[in-house]
Amino acid sequence: MQNLTDLRAILGETMRKVLDGQCSVEQARAVAQVAAEVNSTARLEVDMARATDGDFRGSGFIDVEPRIPQRPALVGRK
Structure with missing residues (x-):
């Protein structure tokens, strides 16, 4: 499992089974408990991204790019 999409696929497959x-x-509960722990770590990454105003890359589990700050336009320059 490399990312959130993989986790969702595993959970869906478990439900189907x-x-x-x-x-x-009982096996499904065990899978769900592990998924909950993985989700908790992903939530920490989201919290870190918010705390750093989006300037945090994370582990790659959640597929997001850091926000690149926009520089103000230069005024009066030709």
Whole structure:
């Protein structure tokens, strides 16, 4: 699992397996608990990005680019 998209795919596959009877509810709970911990670390990355006004790259788990500050236009320059 490399990113949030992979996590969602794993959770979706786990739900499908539970519904098809290929995975027990206990196994699905274990997957969900691990996913919750991964989600907590992703939330920390979001909080860090907010605290640094978007100037934080993170681990790559959440696919975002840091915000590049815009410089003010030079006034009166020709």
